[in-house]
Amino acid sequence: MARATVLVTGMSGLIGGAVRKRLAGKYELRALNRRPVDGVASWRADIADLDAIQPAFAGVDVVVHLAAIAQGGAGWDDVLRHNVIGTYNVFEASRRAGVRRIVYASSGATVSGWEREAPYAALVAGRYDEAGAWVRLTHESPTRPSALYGCSKVWGEALARHYADAHGLSAICLRIGAVNAEDRPTTPRHFSVWCSQRDVAHLVERCVAAPERVRFDIFYAVSDNRWSYRDLEHARAVVGFEPEDRAEDYRGGSGRGPKATGAR
Amino acid sequence: MARATVLVTGMSGLIGGAVRKRLAGKYELRALNRRPVDGVASWRADIADLDAIQPAFAGVDVVVHLAAIAQGGAGWDDVLRHNVIGTYNVFEASRRAGVRRIVYASSGATVSGWEREAPYAALVAGRYDEAGAWVRLTHESPTRPSALYGCSKVWGEALARHYADAHGLSAICLRIGAVNAEDRPTTPRHFSVWCSQRDVAHLVERCVAAPERVRFDIFYAVSDNRWSYRDLEHARAVVGFEPEDRAEDYRGGSGRGPKATGAR
Numbered sequence: 001m002a003r004a005t006v007l008v009t010g011m012s013g014l015i016g017g018a019v020r021k022r023l024a025g026k027y028e029l030r031a032l033n034r035r036p037v038d039g040v041a042s043w044r045a046d047i048a049d050l051d052a053i054q055p056a057f058a059g060v061d062v063v064v065h066l067a068a069i070a071q072g073g074a075g076w077d078d079v080l081r082h083n084v085i086g087t088y089n090v091f092e093a094s095r096r097a098g099v100r101r102i103v104y105a106s107s108g109a110t111v112s113g114w115e116r117e118a119p120y121a122a123l124v125a126g127r128y129d130e131a132g133a134w135v136r137l138t139h140e141s142p143t144r145p146s147a148l149y150g151c152s153k154v155w156g157e158a159l160a161r162h163y164a165d166a167h168g169l170s171a172i173c174l175r176i177g178a179v180n181a182e183d184r185p186t187t188p189r190h191f192s193v194w195c196s197q198r199d200v201a202h203l204v205e206r207c208v209a210a211p212e213r214v215r216f217d218i219f220y221a222v223s224d225n226r227w228s229y230r231d232l233e234h235a236r237a238v239v240g241f242e243p244e245d246r247a248e249d250y251r252g253g254s255g256r257g258p259k260a261t262g263a264r
Numbered sequence: 265m266a267r268a269t270v271l272v273t274g275m276s277g278l279i280g281g282a283v284r285k286r287l288a289g290k291y292e293l294r295a296l297n298r299r300p301v302d303g304v305a306s307w308r309a310d311i312a313d314l315d316a317i318q319p320a321f322a323g324v325d326v327v328v329h330l331a332a333i334a335q336g337g338a339g340w341d342d343v344l345r346h347n348v349i350g351t352y353n354v355f356e357a358s359r360r361a362g363v364r365r366i367v368y369a370s371s372g373a374t375v376s377g378w379e380r381e382a383p384y385a386a387l388v389a390g391r392y393d394e395a396g397a398w399v400r401l402t403h404e405s406p407t408r409p410s411a412l413y414g415c416s417k418v419w420g421e422a423l424a425r426h427y428a429d430a431h432g433l434s435a436i437c438l439r440i441g442a443v444n445a446e447d448r449p450t451t452p453r454h455f456s457v458w459c460s461q462r463d464v465a466h467l468v469e470r471c472v473a474a475p476e477r478v479r480f481d482i483f484y485a486v487s488d489n490r491w492s493y494r495d496l497e498h499a500r501a502v503v504g505f506e507p508e509d510r511a512e513d514y515r516g517g518s519g520r521g522p523k524a525t526g527a528r
Contacts, residue, residue, distance in 0.1 A: 076352065080352075084419075088344075116429060139406075142404050143422065143425070144409075150422070154419065155415065155419045155422065156424035161407070161415075162377070163376050166411070
């Protein structure tokens with residue numbers, strides 16, 4: 001049987017690179033990117049131009065849509081062009097081409113506005129004793145976006161829901177936490193919301209491979225962090241997400257780094 | 265004490281007219297509109313042009329933002345221009361002008377995607393026996409937008425939340441049901457989601473006048489319909505919404521029309 005074709009937007013980014021590495025050899029990979037991507041079938045086009053990106057979607061089974069302005073402080077013009085219009089264009093081009101599924105890189109910024117309030121405020125500041133007990137937010141909790149960036153990701157999730165309902169596409173939204181180049185927590189907040197590169201790539205892979213019956217869903221992409229406020233059980237139950245990393249393994253001078261103890 | 269100034273966008277529309285009638289004499293009313301509005305201080309400008317609309321916001325206390333493409337089947341260009349960009353412009357112009365509160369006309373279309381599933385599907389088709397018992401959706405239920413129009417209203421609610429959090433504006437979102445020119449239910453679905461003109465105008469008034477402590481909220485604007493699936497208790501508790509009408513009073517040949525029995 002021919003391998004399925006997966007189109008990745010934003011493959012030249014940090015998460016895009018991790019996803020590429022994870023999916024290579026298992027799928028026919030394609031890139032749709034602003035910058036050139038070597039070693040893979042690659043389309044260069046501006047995601048804000050629907051006609052320009054359409055050819056990249058021909059014959060594609062699954063789209064992994066990562067391309068976006070990812071800075072929380074991004075201004076309106078960038079957010080509008082790349083995230084609001086760009087994401088509409090990716091859903092619409094997918095529909096026109098008969099794509100089966102979109103794995104959409106949403107963001108923890110759809111809910112991180114809750115960090116303004118107790119107990120989450122204490123948690124992300126590293127004041128764990130003060131946080132006390134807390135209830136993790138689930139995929140059904142009300143959104144509370146941070147910045148225009150977070151609003152644009154709520155918009156993308158709305159499109160995902162609509163396209164799944166109205167056009168029969170499967171759409172899976174990943175509320176991705178803090179993925180960084182150091183690939184380890186570097187701020188107090190990261191002990192709550194960090195996601196390792198391999199954990200996000202693993203979740204993307206699970207979603208690409210998920211059975212047809214998964215029509216629409218929302219999962220948090222964070223590592224298995226002790227101080228997380230984002231639920232992992234739903235992703236575990238539906239697509240078998242099993243994160244290998246935990247932010248607290250990198251904490252302080254305890255020597256409990258993953259290289260010393262074996263990460264899980 | 266000087267009366268507060270209320271700017272209404274889309275005053276020439278059906279809901280705009282009802283709101284105008286309700287607020288007249290209680291507030292200094294202004295209109296921001298594409299079409300001319302007689303008898304009130306009026307600005308004509310395209311809501312998609314932030315610079316053009318900005319002057320209308322000077323000295324305004326509360327904005328009632330009704331202007332939008334309201335057709336569920338509206339195409340992308342219209343939704344993008346009027347609802348996505350237009351609503352951003354209204355929030356941003358309000359922030360720049362120091363507006364105290366925005367009452368934002370969201371829509372039941374943010375959740376009407378749930379009508380695809382039992383028991384809501386039976387309910388809106390008028391198959392009440394088949395629907396059995398049902399749980400009403402609340403302001404905390406997951407959204408499920410219908411059409412690009414519904415997605416654009418989810419976007420507007422995200423902006424409302426963000427502007428309330430980040431910029432200290434009070435923002436109240438009204439998920440308005442089916443308001444029509446006949447001002448009575450005209451389809452089976454209306455027996456669930458209809459909202460009379462006076463009920464929506466009453467809720468807008470309650471929100472304009474709500475105390476400062478109401479920083480962000482979401483209320484359903486529907487009449488007190490027996491077969492509604494949208495919660496009214498939250499609006500009742502927070503702003504004292506007391507709808508006067510009920511869709512079922514207009515049902516069939518029973519003569520139980522509101523003129524015969526006195527509407528509540």
